[in-house]
Amino acid sequence: MKKMNFNTRAYVTQNGQLMIRVRWNSKKNEVAFSVGYTIDPMKWDSTKQLVKANTTHYISGKTVYAREINNAIRTFLGHIEEVFTEYSLHNEIPGNADLKELVNEKLGRNKLKVVEDDNTEKTLKDIFSEFLQLRPKEGCWSLQSQYKYEQMWNQLMGCDSNITLEGLNQSKMLELVNWYIKNDYHNYTITKQFRTLKSFLRWAVRHGYKIQPGVLEFKPNLKMVHRTVTYLKYKELMHFFEYEFPKEKEYLSKARDMFCFMAFTSLRYSDLAKLRTSNILDGYLDFCTEKTDDKLRIALNEHAQKIIDKYAWYKGDTVFPVPSNQKLNDYLKEAAKLAGLDREITQVYFKGNTRHEDTYKFWEQISCHDARRTFVCCSLALGIPPSVVMSCTGHSDYESMKPYIEVADETQKMEMDKWNTHQYKSRIIEKLDKMDSEQLKKLFEYVKEIA
Incomplete structure (x- = not known):
């Protein structure tokens, strides 16, 4: 039997990005599959043949x-190996066309044949x-909403590429839990993905499809801890706001x-990026949110107004020259590090029954969404x-505000303690x-002696 070589190759596209392809080759043959992702070359580990x-x-x-892309790479490699294992039982090697067809079939990539019989039962x-065609129109979904499904x-499909609606029972749901744990997902993420799955299944029930008993009632029995709410305290926010960056770091x-x-x-981010001058009127922001279509009217405080005035020079379609979400998050990490936002934050979480604890400095994890949390907690x-x-x-x-309120209570207690100390400070100064x-x-001599 010929020696089999499996590897992952990254091909450079015209725009300088890397297109990831999984490849099987021998001395004479080569079959390659596009994984469907293009990435920054700096984020590819050529030694491990995986994303960093x-x-x-x-x-x-x-x-x-990275985990999602690497799981996709491993899935491709696993299916290639399965095909060769199946052929080896008959002491054969698949041809290039057979290999490509069988791997695509395992991935669910082969196009469905047109079925003329209307009574033919639909696959999962x-x-x-059908769900992806109809549900976005029913709920006016954003691209992000569709992406999570x-x-x-x-x-x-990674858990079971041949799964059927009939086979999706409580045992299969438990198998899916174990698949997530085996693939190193956090319990918090697993719980969230099961909510997404059950949302799809409830839609299926509403449209006349029958699901197995107990599936919608299934709940993963996983240890959970509340995530630490990350935000800037008021003094940290104002320090960041007033920090002077070098001219070369504009x-x-x-x-x-x-x-x-x-934060003010x-x-x-989605609303900031689309904010127009027509949304600013008489000291208020008046707009409809991109994510939830809520009509909001927010009074501008003097700090927010200063930022608007600072960018009055910008003549684009929007109020601010906002970079992409990813670039902004990258720049924020660099800016926060330079400004000394290095307060340590500890996150405790579980993967299966294993407890993990990560401690990091604020600047290492800062993102756009921390600004919204900062607004809530500081307010x-x-x-x-x-x-x-x-x-x-x-x-x-x-309920949706409760995590912020619990955090703010501690902050508020510290702030309110100033009432107790201010009276003594003012008397001493007097x-x-x-x-x-x-x-x-x-x-001075007395204080020096007792210090």
């Missing part, structure tokens, strides 16, 4: 994580394709301004009522102002 761990990739308007893939489907100043504007107004800590904060953010209920030089000298 813990990297993020902005592909066709979507944020894709058929139902999901496609991501869930790819993971389901792009960091712009990234900081975009973050601070979101509660805007998401509550400053004493602004939750109902007013919710009117700015568009949160529809108290007394010091009345002392002559001899009295001050004696006081």
Whole structure:
């Protein structure tokens, strides 16, 4: 039997990106499959033939994580090996065309044959394709909403590429849980993906498809801890806002301004990027959110107005020259590091039954969404009522605000303690102002002795 070689190759495209392809070759034959991802060359590990761990990739308007791309690569390689294993039972080797067809079949890539019989039962893939055609129109989905369902489907196929609606029972759901754990997913992520899967299944039920008993009631029995809410405290925010970056780092100043504007107004990145001058009227932001279509009216504080005035020179279609989400997040990490935002944050999480604890500095993980959290936490800590904060953010209920309120309570307690200390500080300063030089000298000597 011929020796089999499996490897992953990255081909450079015309725009300088790397297109990932999985390849089988021998001395005379080669069959290659496009994995469907193009990445930054700096994020490819040529030694491991995988994407570098813990990297993020902005592909066709979507944020894709390294783990997802690497799982796709491993899936391709696994299917190639399966085909060769099946042929080896008969002491044969598949031809190039056979290999390509069989691997694509295992991946669910082969085009469905047109079925003339209307009574033919639809496959789970058929139902999901119908879902992706109809549901976005029913719910006016954004691209990000559709992407999360496609991501869930790819993971389901990774667990069992031959799964059927009839076979999707409680045992299969448990098998899927174990697949996630085996592939190193956080319990929090697993729970979220099961919610997405069940959302699709509820749609299927509404459209007359029958699912197995107990599937919608299935809940992964996973240990969970609340994620630490990451945000800038008021003093940290104002320090970042006023920090002077070197002239050669002007792009960091712009990234900081975009973050601070979101922190002063509660805007998401998607709303900041599309904000127009027509949305600013009489000291208010008046706009409809991109994500939830909420109609919001937010009063501009003086800090937000300063940023608007600073960019009055910009004559584009939007208020600010906003870079892409990925670039802005990258610039923010550099800006926050330079500004010294190095407060340590610890996140505790579980993968299966294994407890993990990661500690990192704030600048290492800062992103655009931290600005919105900063707005909520700082507003509550400053004493602004939750109902007013919710009117700015568009949160529809108290439960969605609860994690922020619990964090803000601790911050507020520290801030309110200033009431207790200010009276003593003011009296001390008043007394010091009345002392002559001899009295001050004696006081200094006394403090020096007890220090």
